[in-house]
Amino acid sequence: MMTRFNQLPTLKIDPTKKVIFNYKGKTYSGVEGDTIASALYANGVRIYARSLKYHRPRGLYSLDGECSNTMMEVDGIPNVRTENTLLKQGMTVKEQNVKGSAEKDMLGFLDKLDWAMPAGFYYKMMHKPARIWPIAMKQIRKTAGLGEISPDFEMPGKFDEIFPRTDVVVIGGGPAGMTAALAAAEKGLRVIIMESRPWLGGFFDYRTAEYKDGVALYQRGQDLAQQVEANENIRVLKHTAMVGAYSNCLVTGFQTGTDKDAFNERYVEIRANSVIVATGCIERPLIFDNNERPGVMQVGCALRMARNYGILPGENGIFSVGHDLGLEAAIDLFDMGMKIGCVADVREDGQDPELVLALAKRNILLLKGWVATEAHGKKQVNKVSMSSIDGMITRDFDCDVLVASAGLTPVTGPLTMAQIKLRHDDFTGFFVADEMPENTFSAGRILGINNALSIECSGTLAGIKAAKACGACDAAEVEAAEAAMKALPGPVRGSKLVTAPVKGRKSFICFDEDTTIKSVKQTIDSGFDVPELVKRYSSAGLGPGQSGIPGHNLPLYVAKYQALAGVPVKPTTVRAPIVPTFIATYAGTNHTMHKRTPIHNLQVADKGILRKIGVWERVRYFSEDYSCKKEIENVRNNVGMLDGSTLGKFRLHGPDALKALQRIYVSDMSKLKPGRVKYSAMCNDDGCVIDDGVVVMLGENDYYITTSTGRAGQTVEWFRYHTRYDGWDFSMVNITDSMGVINLSGPNARKVFEKITDEDVSNEAFPYSGFKEMLFKDVIPAKVMRLGFVGELSYEFHVASSYMTSLWQLLKEAGAEFGIQNFGVEAQNVLRMEKCHIILGQESEQRTNLLDVGLGFLWDRKKADAKTVGAVALRQAENDPSRFKLVGFKMENNGRAPRDGALVVDSKVRGYIATARDSFSLNEAVGMALVESELAKVGTRLEIYEDECGDERIYGKVVPMPFYDPDGTRMKS
Amino acid sequence: MFSKQKPMWGEKTQLKSSYDAVIIGGGLHGLATAYYLAKEHGITDVAIIEKNYIGFGGAGRNTAIVRANQRTQYNVPLYNEALKLWPILTKELDYNLMFNNCGNLNLMHSEAAMKAARMTIATAQFHGVESHLIDAKEAKELVPALNISEDITFPIHGAMFHPPGGIVRHDAVVWGLARGANKYGVEIHQQTEATGIKTQNGKVTAVETSRGTINTKQVLISAGGYSAALIYGMLGIKLPISVLTIQAMVTQPLKPLLNHVVSSGAYHCYANQTLKGEVATGAHMDQWPNYTTQNTAHYIKHQAEALSEFLPCLRGVKFMRIWGGLADMTPDMAPIMDGNDHVEGFYMDCGWGYFGFKSCSAVGKYMAQFMAEKECPEILKPFNYRRYEKHQLMGETAALVNYTPDN
Numbered sequence A: 001m002m003t004r005f006n007q008l009p010t011l012k013i014d015p016t017k018k019v020i021f022n023y024k025g026k027t028y029s030g031v032e033g034d035t036i037a038s039a040l041y042a043n044g045v046r047i048y049a050r051s052l053k054y055h056r057p058r059g060l061y062s063l064d065g066e067c068s069n070t071m072m073e074v075d076g077i078p079n080v081r082t083e084n085t086l087l088k089q090g091m092t093v094k095e096q097n098v099k100g101s102a103e104k105d106m107l108g109f110l111d112k113l114d115w116a117m118p119a120g121f122y123y124k125m126m127h128k129p130a131r132i133w134p135i136a137m138k139q140i141r142k143t144a145g146l147g148e149i150s151p152d153f154e155m156p157g158k159f160d161e162i163f164p165r166t167d168v169v170v171i172g173g174g175p176a177g178m179t180a181a182l183a184a185a186e187k188g189l190r191v192i193i194m195e196s197r198p199w200l201g202g203f204f205d206y207r208t209a210e211y212k213d214g215v216a217l218y219q220r221g222q223d224l225a226q227q228v229e230a231n232e233n234i235r236v237l238k239h240t241a242m243v244g245a246y247s248n249c250l251v252t253g254f255q256t257g258t259d260k261d262a263f264n265e266r267y268v269e270i271r272a273n274s275v276i277v278a279t280g281c282i283e284r285p286l287i288f289d290n291n292e293r294p295g296v297m298q299v300g301c302a303l304r305m306a307r308n309y310g311i312l313p314g315e316n317g318i319f320s321v322g323h324d325l326g327l328e329a330a331i332d333l334f335d336m337g338m339k340i341g342c343v344a345d346v347r348e349d350g351q352d353p354e355l356v357l358a359l360a361k362r363n364i365l366l367l368k369g370w371v372a373t374e375a376h377g378k379k380q381v382n383k384v385s386m387s388s389i390d391g392m393i394t395r396d397f398d399c400d401v402l403v404a405s406a407g408l409t410p411v412t413g414p415l416t417m418a419q420i421k422l423r424h425d426d427f428t429g430f431f432v433a434d435e436m437p438e439n440t441f442s443a444g445r446i447l448g449i450n451n452a453l454s455i456e457c458s459g460t461l462a463g464i465k466a467a468k469a470c471g472a473c474d475a476a477e478v479e480a481a482e483a484a485m486k487a488l489p490g491p492v493r494g495s496k497l498v499t500a501p502v503k504g505r506k507s508f509i510c511f512d513e514d515t516t517i518k519s520v521k522q523t524i525d526s527g528f529d530v531p532e533l534v535k536r537y538s539s540a541g542l543g544p545g546q547s548g549i550p551g552h553n554l555p556l557y558v559a560k561y562q563a564l565a566g567v568p569v570k571p572t573t574v575r576a577p578i579v580p581t582f583i584a585t586y587a588g589t590n591h592t593m594h595k596r597t598p599i600h601n602l603q604v605a606d607k608g609i610l611r612k613i614g615v616w617e618r619v620r621y622f623s624e625d626y627s628c629k630k631e632i633e634n635v636r637n638n639v640g641m642l643d644g645s646t647l648g649k650f651r652l653h654g655p656d657a658l659k660a661l662q663r664i665y666v667s668d669m670s671k672l673k674p675g676r677v678k679y680s681a682m683c684n685d686d687g688c689v690i691d692d693g694v695v696v697m698l699g700e701n702d703y704y705i706t707t708s709t710g711r712a713g714q715t716v717e718w719f720r721y722h723t724r725y726d727g728w729d730f731s732m733v734n735i736t737d738s739m740g741v742i743n744l745s746g747p748n749a750r751k752v753f754e755k756i757t758d759e760d761v762s763n764e765a766f767p768y769s770g771f772k773e774m775l776f777k778d779v780i781p782a783k784v785m786r787l788g789f790v791g792e793l794s795y796e797f798h799v800a801s802s803y804m805t806s807l808w809q810l811l812k813e814a815g816a817e818f819g820i821q822n823f824g825v826e827a828q829n830v831l832r833m834e835k836c837h838i839i840l841g842q843e844s845e846q847r848t849n850l851l852d853v854g855l856g857f858l859w860d861r862k863k864a865d866a867k868t869v870g871a872v873a874l875r876q877a878e879n880d881p882s883r884f885k886l887v888g889f890k891m892e893n894n895g896r897a898p899r900d901g902a903l904v905v906d907s908k909v910r911g912y913i914a915t916a917r918d919s920f921s922l923n924e925a926v927g928m929a930l931v932e933s934e935l936a937k938v939g940t941r942l943e944i945y946e947d948e949c950g951d952e953r954i955y956g957k958v959v960p961m962p963f964y965d966p967d968g969t970r971m972k973s
Numbered sequence B: 001m002f003s004k005q006k007p008m009w010g011e012k013t014q015l016k017s018s019y020d021a022v023i024i025g026g027g028l029h030g031l032a033t034a035y036y037l038a039k040e041h042g043i044t045d046v047a048i049i050e051k052n053y054i055g056f057g058g059a060g061r062n063t064a065i066v067r068a069n070q071r072t073q074y075n076v077p078l079y080n081e082a083l084k085l086w087p088i089l090t091k092e093l094d095y096n097l098m099f100n101n102c103g104n105l106n107l108m109h110s111e112a113a114m115k116a117a118r119m120t121i122a123t124a125q126f127h128g129v130e131s132h133l134i135d136a137k138e139a140k141e142l143v144p145a146l147n148i149s150e151d152i153t154f155p156i157h158g159a160m161f162h163p164p165g166g167i168v169r170h171d172a173v174v175w176g177l178a179r180g181a182n183k184y185g186v187e188i189h190q191q192t193e194a195t196g197i198k199t200q201n202g203k204v205t206a207v208e209t210s211r212g213t214i215n216t217k218q219v220l221i222s223a224g225g226y227s228a229a230l231i232y233g234m235l236g237i238k239l240p241i242s243v244l245t246i247q248a249m250v251t252q253p254l255k256p257l258l259n260h261v262v263s264s265g266a267y268h269c270y271a272n273q274t275l276k277g278e279v280a281t282g283a284h285m286d287q288w289p290n291y292t293t294q295n296t297a298h299y300i301k302h303q304a305e306a307l308s309e310f311l312p313c314l315r316g317v318k319f320m321r322i323w324g325g326l327a328d329m330t331p332d333m334a335p336i337m338d339g340n341d342h343v344e345g346f347y348m349d350c351g352w353g354y355f356g357f358k359s360c361s362a363v364g365k366y367m368a369q370f371m372a373e374k375e376c377p378e379i380l381k382p383f384n385y386r387r388y389e390k391h392q393l394m395g396e397t398a399a400l401v402n403y404t405p406d407n
């Protein structure tokens, strides 16, 4: 292990605290504060991975996880960005995508075969002859992909989620973000600041250059961080990467927990009134031959390795840079002990004179207008060729680290994702936003400024603008801040160079996908002339690094290559999550959201077998016998109870309530009488039945209606939508969840009922289709309906959810002497089927209209004024012979019931079986089917085709409906 | 192969003043129709007018799932033919469309769903398309990553297994067809917007574009999500189409994990692994009309929650990118293919929702036949748009406009 600086004021590590981990089966040690990548580097690891396609050696490059170079498998989790992941005691770290090791990869030879793999080669090869494709495909699948995950992998850790609301959200905890947060907080606003690194400070954090009056930048950074953390109006989310920005000031991200947090990662979704984007810059990679060889790294990476992690990245450094930060870093690293052979700057002029002087003072050779053209060294850089920009003169330098950076590039992802249009600005070379949406502001280096004071001032300005947008300050303050900003240095000129003067066969524009300059040229030559298409064909920017490496260079290069055509520089799109995010993290707490009925626990205690049906959890069976024989027979011969609480329940009232009912229901609802229940149906504009249920009149202009379980959620909207132009005065309330329903059915139902009330509930006093509001035990108010869905004497009790348990127990106790039993949804399904009472969705599909299912009798043609939804279509359909019809059928020769969903066929499909069962009540198989109208006549033979039946068919015959108790005496007496 | 590359679909050329046929929209359907017009019917004087670049629309955004286990007898034969065309097209176009016929597994989470699946399976089998109902255990054998335990929101009861389906490389289809069509002389004009259709005495006479007017007697609108608006704007024909945003996403690339396409209606989620190793997953449609292709925060979260349950090992995998496209939905989830009705020489091919990828090969073939012979091929007849005037929906979906992800 190399010696590390342990006294620097900028360190993020505690060199005294060891952290032991396992790498490739061996024990290593790092220190507290290390990332996995920095610990490995300190242990001498230089080759972290092999590249996707050519298996080239790859190493540390940006230190911010912008490419897959340093992705590894950690504790069984693939593709972990080791540069961003803090080292923990006992971690197990492995390399990925290598045959052998990253050091010695048996697939390394692929690098020589690049000539055989030009852009798009997959498309042009491996399909001739056709039989080789399946074999080739297997091979492609094996070689593609980076990490590996086992099918039974269980993600360890705790995941959480928060959805904070705030006035201002600041993305980026650098100097601009911090001053912005402070300015907004000062105006009394609530602020959230998100910073992807585990600390605030941004690019001040690791720089020793002077800020002002002898204070170093890092000191200023620490000072600002303290102010921010101490401010009560500011909520600081560190180690929180912004991943998505949406219109309307919605920002998402994820936070990595510390040892003190109760979560490993948590999803953060912030709804703000104003957004400040202060994401700063990353470096624009310099492109030359072998520009990704281990040992080649960006300026920030080299400097932060030393300043934050106490590791001098090399002994002999060479620099090839395009901005002042590069010069500054060379000076600082030199002062820390790195020998520097030369600093090449792609700019001919424009350097900060003081930096030039400082380099000269240290005798560091500065080559203006020069650039690296090739890194040498098989696995690690040991020499670099430099040349003048025009390629005329070249010189070689030995080195063990090459610090390379073409320029800066603003992190505009949050802007692009929020649909803000960007334009390429020639002066800075940045993509900039000319127009920002209301409530969104940017600050800091993203604007092209580089002066520390300007950066802070731009933050303050953005903070004040955000405050103004939130109504917390006036225009004068904005003007004052703008004036202050004008007085400071503005944007600086950016370097234009994309690639060194090379052919580009081994010059990589995208590391993740191994896309070279040469393959980009091939792509453009093939007709893919816009960056978005180049991306697709060459794969540049489609890898795990989310375009961090090629994002800026690709559009620049595409425009440059087609220079003669005058192609504008257009940015490519950026898509969330801008930082790859675990599915576990997005899922957060992953709650199950199912509704339970008010007597759920009683049903479970009675051994109900639950099923998730739509939004509900319901009991489908009460025994393991899924044919429900006992439950069915009990209802037919005795008495049973069903929890029907999932039914949709609504109250509709107001002077125009009746008009609304007339519009929505097909029947004439003006015929509703107090004390009576009316069954009816709703259609859509195509006349298709969408719902059925009952309506009762509670009083003048006051109605109570029920819908099927599945439609409960949409019903209020359905009424609103279809009456939206009428201006009618009525209200509708969904009381589905506040009411429960008990269905009491069977020949003994009345006897049970009589035991809980003194009122007369005889057939005369409370006949079929009757409705009563009753009070049980002096306290339980209930709406009671006499219905017969299952085909027996039956009562439905609608009570407030809070009374459900009491009433249920009451009925259960009353029924005890008869042996009352539960029945579930499947028993109900068979019972009602025997009676040919349909369930929408079961005996109908979306195209089935009211007439098709035999409910035409409900439709009142005379109420034309009501403009009943669906009536026009029904009129048209009346004479249409091509429609399906619902029929009842029995099986020939007493055969078994066909399976639900079997087809009715001849040489074509003629219909299908909706529901069919071997009926215990009838001792034969019966069912309902939807068939073409030609087959609907009673007596027609149905040829039934079941799945997996081969050549075998079974046959049924159309019979009249219903099968059970055809004249309804059981139900009505 | 190793020499200097040439533009795959020809050098950029001037727009001529007239063509035998003009196709609006350089998506899957437009390109396929042009290809077959030229190849099968010798109609090579064809211009494809594309507003952006070819593959800009659904063609470049879909998740490339192909299958033939549709619900009705009208659809099954069409999709079956489409499915069988992938290997043939690969050969004809001499372009690897990378058909991975890995089979589709459509999960069922309730007794009711098993019944619905049985009908679809019976329909497939009746038409000679392989498809089977399997139970949860068998599903787990095919996809070891599946969670078949009871303690998830929607426990898995079984699945509809359709072995001949799979995935095709969507970009390859676009580029291969473009190259193939261009070889026969079809011109592809990108960055050219169609702005109007001129008619005279009920006949098409010209198409107006951002680069000038083109005289033609035949025009097809196959502009994906934009078709309905164009057809209304240009000819005043109103179609019952709602345009919604549909989103999809991919994870970081992995070594082989999923060997089949897995989809679940209850979870509104499907997942398959591309040849690049990414797990592509999607299905969600925002249920309000929307012509943007913006993605939403709630959706990626929803998707993560769903995958966490039925493919829990993916919790350790990272999402990498989400995107959106347009789905032009009809009330019966079946497309509209029609022509020569309102206006002679005008054809439309739209309403493809989220299933226009898997169909494009066969549809291109028959739309080309339609345009060449001016007579609707039998197989396309049920898809006429007058069915909506007669309130005769096709029944491609059982549930009432309930958008399921079983692509």
Ligand SMILES: Cc1cc2nc3c(=O)[nH]c(=O)nc-3n(C[C@H](O)[C@H](O)[C@H](O)COP(=O)(O)OP(=O)(O)OC[C@H]3O[C@@H](n4cnc5c(N)ncnc54)[C@H](O)[C@@H]3O)c2cc1C
Binding pocket: B024, B025, B026, B027, B028, B029, B030, B049, B050, B051, B052, B053, B054, B055, B056, B057, B058, B059, B060, B061, B062, B063, B064, B065, B066, B192, B193, B194, B195, B222, B223, B224, B225, B226, B230, B246, B247, B248, B282, B323, B324, B325, B326, B327, B349, B350, B352, B353, B354, B355, B356, B357, B358, B359, B407
């Ligand atoms: C996220 C997503 C996932 C999907 N997944 C699948 C799947 O797995 N399987 C499947 O089968 N289908 C899927 N689809 C659906 C499928 O992509 C579409 O149905 C299909 O692309 C439609 O093809 P098209 O040629 O009609 O239209 P598109 O491919 O959308 O092409 C239409 C073209 O018309 C152009 N255009 C528009 N207006 C004009 C104009 N005025 N002038 C000129 N050109 C114009 C557009 O720029 C576009 O290029 C998915 C769709 C999306 C969005």
